[in-house]
Amino acid sequence: MSTPVLETENLVKVYGRGPAQFHALKGLTFEIHRGESVAIVGKSGSGKSTLMHLLALLDEPTSGVVALDGRPVSKLKPKTVSALRNETFGFVFQQFFLNPNQTVLENVTLPLKIGGVSKSERDKRGMDALEQLEMADKAKNKATDLSGGQKQRVCIARALINNPEVLFADEPTGNLDSATSETVEDILLNLQRNHGITLVVVTHDEDLASKCQRRLIMQDGEIVEEQTGVRASSSHKAPVTAGHGAPESRRRRRILPFGKGAAR
Template structure:
């Protein structure tokens, strides 16, 4: 039996713009196996970030479904969805999304503090992760005291602290220079491999996409191509490619 962690079925998303209906995603279907890495690429306006948000339970589709670990998250009540996001999903944002009034350590602690986990246990996990991403000497620094690369390292530690089953990253190196971006990419894949997390990345960065086991290319809200980026071996996951 195929071990799919994420199943996207005939996903469609529309928005109302003035008096017109704008269709951003059109009948998107694909499955992703647990423990794999997948890049979602395509030009601006192709629907990449919208698709990522739907898969992560940050928004609801106009039609179709998103099945995460056997649960249809596209029809869940917000209270149940919040629980799924807190326990099973990690997210890394292009703009870091750190809380400005919290230190690096406190920012990393937030996801599992919300579970009611004992403070010392949360603190120990957060310190260990910040050491792993090279910020052991920045625990008490606030976001405005950190560089962009350091803020994204905090973001990575926060995303991984609750050991999510799947991690979604939206342009994780988009606001960083080339050298810093490369360091963040390496950390992302190192942490991913260590924890066995499924990784789904939206990116314009061809080099980052090529590091993933699979690439899904979107154009005009449809899947244009679905492939392994560097060789011709059979794709380990199935997908429906739009005509």
Template sequence: MAAPVLETENLVKIYGRGDTRFDALKGINLEIGKGESVAVVGKSGSGKSTLMHLLALLDAPTHGVVALEGRPTGDLGAKELNELRNSAFGFVFQQFFLTPNQSVLENVTLPLKIAGVPASERKRRGLEALEQLEMADKADNKATDLSGGQKQRVVIARALINDPSVIFADEPTGNLDSATSKVVEDILFGLNRDKGITLVVVTHDEDLAQRCSRQIYLVDGQIVPSPEKPASDVAPGSPAHPWAQQPAEAAAETLQVTEPATGEVVTISQADAAEIARAAQEPPRPGKHAAPAPTPEQPGATA
């Protein structure tokens, strides 16, 4: 994998206390390489959006480290975090978050305005970004005048305006029809391919996830191997899939379990259940950023 642009070590996020406590993430360790396209996949309540918010520096972890380009971000002040987030990241959300009564150009150039870029430069760069998305002719239109697909193109243009190293896309096609969704997906993956922008897609859509070069599956706040990937699909020279060693008859036997985060009853194989249980007991790895594993006295520890 390419040098990591984003890393986490022993990442924990907890909401609430006592009876209302919810452990959204439980010691996540991962690396995302420069220029990768990565899908974070999981059901509602699995922790995938929480993980994206921490990776994008939109929220702070309860415990653990998020590093950008090898630099831990936990000690950065609010001003430095805002500047870093504005310059390094672009965001594409299911909800467009466009200001309805402002023009398309004003919406696209908002990150530049926040960064203090002069008006003439904002306009030049904004029109250039809209041109890439074939939306320059809509620059003076109000956001309310656009179709769903056009709005998402404007959002992508806004995400590109600061020449980001990473674009986060949270259910980017959730509000679009299938034909428009494919157009938007093609744009995002084209930017990843042609410009080398790292693409992190958060989704429950398996078809969208499979377009990415790698998938990260979350179940109840923990990363698990994909239950969909048989041993025959493992590339030569890569580590064998953890479940490839399970006898076929064991892998085929299923049971129903309740996800603690959502209360939803799901069907998984016995082999999957055994692997998830094993992963839950495995202590977090020591990392190069020296994020210690949670202890019973610290948030994120399990009894």
């Protein structure tokens, strides 16, 4: 087995106090391996979003441990955690969260700007990322001028710009029609398969979940079932099973640049 990029041990999250207390997570212990694609599936209120927030270091658990690359993060300073998120993670949101006042390129390069990368370097890498997602011609457009599918591709470009180890996608297809959904799903899974990015998807979309290598089915703050293996056949011929075990995907590889159209 490869090194677990993310591990949890007895993860508990409790909201509120006293009689109004709500146990969102009731002690979860699991591992996510490097290069793996994992879907966290469950109905709303099952705790899947809470779990993702804890994994993505956006929130702190009430008790239990989250470890990144074998290092527990709960003891780190907020500033270190922020820097870690900036360098290690990519985020794709259901609601896109693009800044309507800025151009597509500015939106895509935001993580680099936060990370303190120079403007010329930002723009170069931003254009590479947009090219990879075939959005280069929209670079100068305002983010509001795009269709839903285009917006989500811009979001993915933004998530990829800092060569993340882990890509978190929160209901990435929740706002898209089925045809566009499929494209976005393929882009995400392709990144995981061909570029060694660990993909963590939170969804209640059966179709998307079934394309992931592992599914954690959640109910009432607990993982009630764990399924492995891709169930439905994907439109791609590339073998995906046990892909994470391949030696070349063990080490973190640069994502950019890779062939144009690869993300189709």
